[in-house]
Amino acid sequence: MLKVANLCKSFGSLVVTDDVSLHLEKGERRVVLGPNGAGKTTLFNLLAGEIAPSSGDVFIDGKSITSLPVEARAHIGLSRSYQKNNLFEGLTIGENLSLAAAVAMGLSGSLLRDTHNDPELRKVVTDVAAQVGLKDMLEMQVANVSYGNRRQLEVGLALANGPKVLLMDEPTSGVGPSMISAFHGLLKTLPRELTVLIIEHDMDLAFDVADSITVLNYGKVVFEGTPDETRASSLVSEIYLGDWDDDA
């Protein structure tokens, strides 16, 4: 479903993504691990098209999307959430979700339909809101809700965008244990055919939800395997023990 071939990115002499290759099957849940500065977010930016790679290719469904701009990738079904909240602060949660859903449903350019009162779209919005636990907060303005709710909305926007491949950048960053477990539950309820790539710090979550795990260090893929293999890998624990202060 998502294939990354020999992706490289360097800023001047600094190589931040070094010959990364990945292959995700349809429906696969893959977690990307790695210490701070390992180039995880850069990899996501490359996949989403927000920065251009120095070399290498990205494929979805066997088609190269390397030269496509951000918005075209989103149209193909590549959706992402951000590590730092990137929301429509001045709007309500419902309005946020309906903006994303309207794009997915091909309505966003319509001059005739009012997405706010469109039953079809309204249903998508309430479904996604229920999924991420924001069902009762649709009328709240984003600027007035808690940080945790915003993290939920961050994921909600990506989901409402109708993805085939979902990139989630540390969805649980900075939230408390109860929300982590709620998020945990959410991941399990996602449709099985959805391909998900998650950057995650919480090991337990990673081992629980992942079908497979990729470990990045200094921009390179240093390990790839199942959760059990990862747990057993001395290399992985070395990287993590050696860089313990990653609880950002």
Added chain:
Amino acid sequence: MFEKLKPLSVRATLAACVMAAGVGGVNAGETKVGLLLPYVGVYAALGNEIDAGFTLALEESGMAGDFVIVREDTEVKPPVGLAKARKLVLEDEVDVIVGIVSSGVLGAVRDFVDGAQVPLIVANAGNNDATGSRCSKYVARVSFSNAQINRPMGQWLYDSGVRTAYTMASDYAAGHQTMAAFSEAFIAAGGEIVGAEFTPFGKTKDFGPYLSKASAAKPDAIYVFYAGGEAISFVKQYASLGIKGDIPLYGSGFLTSPLYVAAEGPAAEGVVTGAHYAPTLDIPENNAFKAAFIAKTGKAPSEFAVQGYDAGRVLVEAVKSGASGREAIATAMSKVAYTGPRGALSIDPATNNVVQNIYVYETVAGDNGLTQKLIGQIDNVADAVNGCQF
């Protein structure tokens, strides 16, 4: 839209407020005049000169009490001018409109006054068409037409020995009409136009590139049409670039108008221009006018003040002849003739344009700054009918 169509009344002077006694207070036999002039914007100074000349004419006639004046500001914007003209006619119900400085405003107002059958005495705007193809029984002009001032200059330049000329003018209707009239006459007399340039109107700050081009063509003379701020820049740059020493400069009188010539300074000395008025014209009518104008305003009159004065005189003469009401004034104003500050003056019944003398003068240093030395005079210049049909 408030900038463009802003119709409002501006009382320019306190004296005006006294006279504008209010709507409805007009006694039988009184004539209500709408004075339509720019009081803000680039032509505000012209508007004030014309206003002063006009009121002087009414006061001098001793009939000031017979007129009620309503002043409106055109802001030199045609849509505003039109809105004000409509207001004067429909709301104030004036008998006659006087004024209009820019041809743009005149173009906008012409159809309206023609349709409403309200006489209009034009006190400046010189577009040929207003007394040519777009002439109207209701529109009389006491100022000048662009062709009228410049046509005689073609022959005059040739007669004074100029064989080749390079023309330069602002790129708008007045510039084109001016140069067409001059060039036609100059060529007919036997001269040759070796180059012509129209510079972007209102946007040209630096005439250097054009002046250097003109200088490179090595003509006997440069003949130009510039007015106001452009005239000041042009004359100074002409001198500063050293072209003054090589090629003499001629033009229509606005180039060295008394209103602006002081700002041009010594650069203007020796420039020869043709105009319908020269302040130094030594006839009793002009001397009396100058004295009265200085007594009233404290400064010497320009050609614009004279135009305002003559607009007032034409109106006074028309009313004196017994005219009262719109139709009668319109008919009477085409028949007016008298000798005023600029000599013999009459309205041409065929076109409603003024018939007047054109004076050629050189700007020279005098005791109190620059003054005008008369060096030529062409009498009774009248425009051709140019398709005018009433």
Added chain:
Amino acid sequence: MTDTMAFWIVQGLHGLQFSMLLFLLSVGLTVIFGLLHFVNLAHGALYALGAFVSFSAVKLTGSYWAGFLLAPVAVAIAGMLLYLGLIKRMRNAGPMNQVLITFGLIFVFLDIFRIFWGDIALGVEEPALFSGPIEFWGIKYSAYRLFVIGLGIFVLGVLHLILSRTQIGAMIRAGVDNEHMAACLGINVEKVFFIVFCVGCALAGLAGAVAAPILSVYPGMGTEILIPALIVVVIGGLGSLKGAMAGSLLVGFIQTFGAVIAPQIASVLVYVLLAGVLIFRPAGLFPARS
């Protein structure tokens, strides 16, 4: 020297002279832009103020140089008042509010000029030292215009030296590059802003005083020059000395040679250039910040 060559050299000098005038005007605008993130539409009005002050100074003293010296000082004082009264408070108000405030100032200045100096265009004489034309290599050219060209190059040199060699220059460069970083480094950003704003205004006043003998002086002169100056800033890139000079030269030469070679399309050429820059280099040719 052939006539043709002399002709093109003279036209080149015209272009250079106009460019230098634009440079004096736009350099203040662009540095204020780049450093304070403040757009001052009244910059043109300050230029006009410089011209009017110079007119009055010349009239009172009879010497061009009185105006030449007084105009920048007077306009810098006006700028100081504006900064303390309005601009300091509006610095973080967003571009639209800044545009509106300074747009309001244009109106206010226009009427101030009318009240004090009237509606009639005024003139200032060239200084006796540079009066009339001088001849060199068989070329005759205005001495005063050569002075303007020299002055522009001189100001460019001084500004370059200040920016590259002095403490305050380093502060300005740091501030343009990254305001927060500069503040962290212990630079008194407020003070730097104030100085830069006043110097920018003084240069606008100088431009007005210098332009007065070439052009005429009238209330609308500032509004008319504003758009070319803004175009210079956009083309050159915000906050950069190099950009201001490059933009001024481009606009100056395009206008001059456009007027000579292709007068029909000359007036549109600058806008075509602007559109091209906006499409291909939206941050201008030499943006100070990468």
Added chain:
Amino acid sequence: MFHQTKLKTFVLLAILVGLIIYTMNGSYFGRELVVEVAILAILAISVDMVSGYGGMVSLCHGAIFGLGAYAYAAVNVLMGGPPALAVVAAIVAAFTFGFAVGAVTSRTRGIFFIMATLAFGQMIYVMIFDSKSLGGDDGMWGLTRLDLSAIGVNLESGVQFAIFSVLCIGLTYVVAALILRSAFGRTFSGIHENEDRMRALGTPVWKFKALAFGLSGSLAGIAGALAAQHTMFVSPELVIWTFSGEVLIVVILGGLGTLVGPVLGAVVMVFLKHEISNITTYWHMIIGILLIITVMAGGRGIYGGLEQYLARRAAKAAPASGAKTDA
């Protein structure tokens, strides 16, 4: 994001009815003022649509407006076309230019955008001024008004034309409101809120900006067609850049991003200016000072202030309710 509240509906209807009553009872000159209000209000609505809801602060709407007026005149006078066709031409020309400006400037933000619009507006001015066929400095005259005699309306009559103009305000408002509450309009507001995220969600941002600017331009074109019919004359003064700034003043005065506020702003501005200029020819200065005070006060405009006042009163009456305004 746009919401048509009851307060908006009420204020709009109150203004329109008020203007119509004023027209019926007013003098000739009062009717001129009403038409002026209408033209300014329509233009202010079109500016608010992109500036208030899309953050595209435009200094070229005056030029688009003038372009519309000239397109009307060109079809009506030069080609002898009927006024209805000329209105269409005005809208199409204004849309096309607006779309082009929106597309070219879609990558620029903030002050760069403002200055780019200023320059492109000025380009239109230069082109119109330099165009001999469009009459250059003299402009064009002899324009005719729409013939609505089929529905018993005679636009040659001052009263009927003024009422027609007022109805045009309502029509423009409805069109702008429908655009803003459509999926397109909401996406456009989303771009204003967070352009990068909107792009990441799959929105080709430049198309939305260009189309929104084009649609807003076509409303400005309607104002242009109305102005051309009002004076039956066009001249380059219509296109002058300071007018764009004045429209922006009206929008701010009434309340940016409220859609009905600009209509209110237009009414206040026209009548205020009329009153001030009766007193002094230095009215530019007074308007300028008023503008500076308005902006410095950091207010949300007249309508924004009204909304805030009512919300506060409602909050006092029912302290527990967390009513949300649609600012």
